[in-house]
Amino acid sequence: MSERAVITFQKWAIATVFAVYFLIFVGGLVRVSGAGLGCPDWPRCYGMWIPPTSVEQLPPQYDPLTFNPVLTWVEYLNRLVGVVVGLFILVLAGLAIRNFAKQVKILVPSIAALILVAFQAWLGKIVVVSDLHPFIVTLHLMMALVIVSLLIYVLMQARQMRNPEGECTVESKQSKIVLGLWIAVMLQIALGTQVRETLEWLSRKYPLLNEFDWLEQARAIGILHSAYGTLLAGAIVGIGRKQLKEHQLSPFLSDVVKCSIAIALVQLVVGMLLVKLGIPQTMQVFHQWMSSLLVGFVMTWFLGLKAAEKKQMRVVQLSSVELTA
Amino acid sequence: MKKWAITAVVAVIGLMMMSLSVIQLAQVPEVKLLEPLQTLPEFELTDQFGRPFTNADLKGKLTVAEFIFTRCPSACPVMSRRTAELYNLYENTPKVQFISITVDPDYDTEEVLQRYAKMHGVTDERWKFLRHPNLQTIVDLCEKGFLMAAEKLPAGHPTKLVVLDARGAIRAYFDYNDVNLIAVMKLALRRLAEEFPEVKTVAKLSGEFKRPN
Numbered sequence: 433m434s435e436r437a438v439i440t441f442q443k444w445a446i447a448t449v450f451a452v453y454f455l456i457f458v459g460g461l462v463r464v465s466g467a468g469l470g471c472p473d474w475p476r477c478y479g480m481w482i483p484p485t486s487v488e489q490l491p492p493q494y495d496p497l498t499f500n501p502v503l504t505w506v507e508y509l510n511r512l513v514g515v516v517v518g519l520f521i522l523v524l525a526g527l528a529i530r531n532f533a534k535q536v537k538i539l540v541p542s543i544a545a546l547i548l549v550a551f552q553a554w555l556g557k558i559v560v561v562s563d564l565h566p567f568i569v570t571l572h573l574m575m576a577l578v579i580v581s582l583l584i585y586v587l588m589q590a591r592q593m594r595n596p597e598g599e600c601t602v603e604s605k606q607s608k609i610v611l612g613l614w615i616a617v618m619l620q621i622a623l624g625t626q627v628r629e630t631l632e633w634l635s636r637k638y639p640l641l642n643e644f645d646w647l648e649q650a651r652a653i654g655i656l657h658s659a660y661g662t663l664l665a666g667a668i669v670g671i672g673r674k675q676l677k678e679h680q681l682s683p684f685l686s687d688v689v690k691c692s693i694a695i696a697l698v699q700l701v702v703g704m705l706l707v708k709l710g711i712p713q714t715m716q717v718f719h720q721w722m723s724s725l726l727v728g729f730v731m732t733w734f735l736g737l738k739a740a741e742k743k744q745m746r747v748v749q750l751s752s753v754e755l756t757a
Numbered sequence: 758m759k760k761w762a763i764t765a766v767v768a769v770i771g772l773m774m775m776s777l778s779v780i781q782l783a784q785v786p787e788v789k790l791l792e793p794l795q796t797l798p799e800f801e802l803t804d805q806f807g808r809p810f811t812n813a814d815l816k817g818k819l820t821v822a823e824f825i826f827t828r829c830p831s832a833c834p835v836m837s838r839r840t841a842e843l844y845n846l847y848e849n850t851p852k853v854q855f856i857s858i859t860v861d862p863d864y865d866t867e868e869v870l871q872r873y874a875k876m877h878g879v880t881d882e883r884w885k886f887l888r889h890p891n892l893q894t895i896v897d898l899c900e901k902g903f904l905m906a907a908e909k910l911p912a913g914h915p916t917k918l919v920v921l922d923a924r925g926a927i928r929a930y931f932d933y934n935d936v937n938l939i940a941v942m943k944l945a946l947r948r949l950a951e952e953f954p955e956v957k958t959v960a961k962l963s964g965e966f967k968r969p970n
Contacts, residue, residue, distance in 0.1 A: 461776050465783045497936055502783040639943050640850045640950045640957050717776045
């Protein structure tokens with residue numbers, strides 16, 4: 433296959449990852465602004481393909497007192513961007529089938545991403561139908577993170593085809609540690625969604641209380657999330673700095689590691705501020721979105737190291753072949 | 758700094774500005790509470806079971822009051838539907854109560870009010886349906902106490918929902934057909950709970966803290 437096909441594929445994969453991150457942002461906005469039921473039905477909104485912008489346009493069977501055009505359009509924006517992302521991934525899978533039919537490591541995850549994004553759309557419907565059931569909402573977010581991780585995997589495989597020299601000289605096992613970090617980040621996000629669920633449940637149950645009262649009630653899960661988060665940020669900073677110092681990472685990979693460290697630290701500070709300031713909503717969107725960015729960066733970090741290790745093994749094998757020869 | 762880093766920072770700031778404005782747009786308008794100038798004058802009504810209800814029953818609780826009559830064809834069904842929504846919303850908050858005062862006491866006997874309460878799913882003491890056999894007493898309470906016109910009763914009854922604080926002072930009036938009624942009411946009651954923290958202690962001490970299912 434031509435170099436150009438790989439470049440095109442890589443560019444498309446980058447665009448897809450960006451689009452997915454925008455979608456995750458909009459999804460977080462839906463969640464935090466409380467727009468989840470901005471459209472009471474699915475896939476249409478108030479029975480329309482272009483949702484109403486004012487009460488006058490509302491079909492008669494709906495209660496005008498429950499209609500908020502901003503929330504409706506935020507929810508609908510999530511669906512529209514979802515459709516665009518679905519098309520992006522469809523094209524990506526098409527390109528993979530056409531140009532990389534023999535590269536299993538590109539073909540399989542591309543198709544898996546396509547299947548999962550279709551599942552994700554269906555899950556979006558279940559979110560609405562289930563009246564925002566907390567478990568489904570969490571699953572919807574976690575699925576988005578799995579999809580973006582798969583896309584990054586595809587992207588990194590394509591990158592390796594063009595950049596076979598690898599990213600650095602690393603002893604093996606380093607990538608395994610970073611894979612552990614990725615799993616730990618996913619767990620921390622799951623914990624964070626639990627904090628969010630608990631707060632939301634409290635706000636529904638006790639509307640008279642304020643944000644600080646809810647935080648007080650949710651203290652157990654909150655402390656778990658902050659303690660684990662502090663440890664995790666410490667681990668990311670420690671491991672990242674060690675690798676930056678002890679291994680010669682490529683400029684790309686060292687940027688990825690630095691970004692991971694920066695995001696982990698920002699998340700730690702934002703997390704503390706959320707508690708101090710009474711969980712302001714914009715900050716919640718930011719906190720959740722940054723965590724999904726961290727998933728992507730740590731995934732890239734892991735895959736970069738893994739590629740480098742493989743390359744090293746090849747070098748070692750080659751030199752031992754030379755030696756025996 | 759590298760170009761991509763600047764682009765990334767700008768993009769993030771842009772997205773956050775967007776979320777800020779969307780969240781603000783979605784927010785309900787600011788709620789202003791009235792100064793606690795007017796407290797309700799002495800009154801004595803009875804609830805749907807004939808038990809007395811007086812000023813003393815307003816103390817230490819936040820109260821949402823409305824004037825209705827059960828035969829009312831237009832506004833009251835919506836008013837009571839909204840109140841029922843609020844009643845359900847505050848099911849874990851015993852110190853928020855709702856009172857519906859009938860402006861048609863001849864028709865709205867205790868039995869009728871009991872039926873009306875049942876129809877709206879009232880199962881506890883948080884929502885009471887009050888009456889007084891003498892209509893003039895109600896008119897006085899409405900006009901001199903709640904400061905709302907009550908002409909040509911029952912049809913001419915006021916349609917505002919009135920919020921009273923824990924001392925029985927009027928703190929807010931809301932239109933029953935305001936799109937944001939539930940949201941502004943929540944905000945107003947939360948404000949008042951900051952002012953009268955005793956109303957939220959019970960909810961807190963009830964301690965039946967369960968995980969979401």
